[in-house]
Amino acid sequence: MKAPRVLKFGGASLSDLDQVVRDVRAARADQRPIVVVASAREGVTDRLTDALAHPRSEARHRSALAAIRVLHPGLSVGGRRHLTRLARLFRLLESGPRADAPLADRVLSQGERLAVDWLAQQLQRAGVPAVPVEADHLGLITDNTYGASCILFDRSGPAVRQGLGRLLRAGQVPVVTGYFGRSLEGRVATLGRGGSDYAAAGIGAILGAERVDLVKRHVAVLSADPNEVPGARPLPELSYEEAEELAQFGARVLHPLTIEPARAHGIVLHVRSLGEPRVETTIGPSQSGRRNRALTVLRPLRLLRLRVPGGRQRPGIVAEVSERLASAKVNLVQLYTSSALLCLVLAPEEVMPGLRALAPLTREAAVMVEGPFRVALVTVIGDGVLSDIDRIPGSVVASAEGFSATPRALSVAVPEEEGPLALRALHRVLVEESLAT
Ligand code: ASP
Ligand code: MG
Numbered sequence: 001m002k003a004p005r006v007l008k009f010g011g012a013s014l015s016d017l018d019q020v021v022r023d024v025r026a027a028r029a030d031q032r033p034i035v036v037v038a039s040a041r042e043g044v045t046d047r048l049t050d051a052l053a054h055p056r057s058e059a060r061h062r063s064a065l066a067a068i069r070v071l072h073p074g075l076s077v078g079g080r081r082h083l084t085r086l087a088r089l090f091r092l093l094e095s096g097p098r099a100d101a102p103l104a105d106r107v108l109s110q111g112e113r114l115a116v117d118w119l120a121q122q123l124q125r126a127g128v129p130a131v132p133v134e135a136d137h138l139g140l141i142t143d144n145t146y147g148a149s150c151i152l153f154d155r156s157g158p159a160v161r162q163g164l165g166r167l168l169r170a171g172q173v174p175v176v177t178g179y180f181g182r183s184l185e186g187r188v189a190t191l192g193r194g195g196s197d198y199a200a201a202g203i204g205a206i207l208g209a210e211r212v213d214l215v216k217r218h219v220a221v222l223s224a225d226p227n228e229v230p231g232a233r234p235l236p237e238l239s240y241e242e243a244e245e246l247a248q249f250g251a252r253v254l255h256p257l258t259i260e261p262a263r264a265h266g267i268v269l270h271v272r273s274l275g276e277p278r279v280e281t282t283i284g285p286s287q288s289g290r291r292n293r294a295l296t297v298l299r300p301l302r303l304l305r306l307r308v309p310g311g312r313q314r315p316g317i318v319a320e321v322s323e324r325l326a327s328a329k330v331n332l333v334q335l336y337t338s339s340a341l342l343c344l345v346l347a348p349e350e351v352m353p354g355l356r357a358l359a360p361l362t363r364e365a366a367v368m369v370e371g372p373f374r375v376a377l378v379t380v381i382g383d384g385v386l387s388d389i390d391r392i393p394g395s396v397v398a399s400a401e402g403f404s405a406t407p408r409a410l411s412v413a414v415p416e417e418e419g420p421l422a423l424r425a426l427h428r429v430l431v432e433e434s435l436a437t
Pocket of ligand 1 (some may be wrong): 011012039040046111178179193194195196
């Protein structure tokens, strides 16, 4: 059997069903086995999240259920059972104790279960031998971190290969749920928001796929968020490493864990726009002589300045600060250090726990804390980005609160209100003007 191709359809792309059917048919014309992975239909996961946030609100649950039902006409008998189960889960929320994380993941997983049943029925009607597959039943195993779990590849491999292999050899098109798997404890575990990309890359890696296509409604990967930067343009290609940095620095196009399984197996990811084959970003091994630049902005963030008397005489201070924050489960977004100054960048809700965790230092080591200051983190990603340092506009440098750089990512913390301007200024010199020359 030829290596299969994985086609993942995002929730928004499923709204254009005719195009999805055409896309699947075109891929099948290649005489290659196809595995489809689907997200929940657009808005469904948001509704389920909202229902979980209002566990006692019968009215909200009723309207969510009605809206979700309308999005999934023509379900199979099994598919209709997903709706019944969702109604039952809502009743459980209304009457029972507070939902724990595994119960929340069970609720959230219903969106993808409904989507694959609905999509498989629609594909069948169009003559494609599609079969809905639920990833937890298939044996996609994850760790027990509900809400943000990781796929366990060694544990998942045999069952996923066997289950999907059987369908593929019979000439069928499995339509598999994205977004979740089954935890080591045997419960439903979601991979985090946007996790269907990760599920698709993971399944592709397990099957040794020829390629994995992440099909979006409109855009491929752009050089910046077009809502922030009117001059943003599609990036034709990115290396695995560049794409990984981009996802970590908050570009919402890709789930941050998507890249690693593809990189480990040398599978090229094609992020493309439904029905517009020209708008495509390939993510693969890095090649010399390419210059890609992508920009992101993270905000709102807060910056704390720690002044350390005697700076260099306290060699363990950086470790101590990060250990104290880590043990309070405070996540450091960025850290800038000089000998007597440590600048910490945190999410706003982490400032209070962070300050509490650091309080002993202010007493014992006479560390002085200034801030919190409101900042935005503007990041430029691209192999060889250090060579761009001399092109950073003076206006950005003048207002910078901190700066960090590796050969792949360069980021600047600026006062929050200057974030959008700094982003556009950097995009102008590093993307738009570079193109023109
Ligand atoms: N449906 C999930 C979400 O909206 C997973 C995904 O779309 O990738 O986050
Ligand atoms: Mg979605």
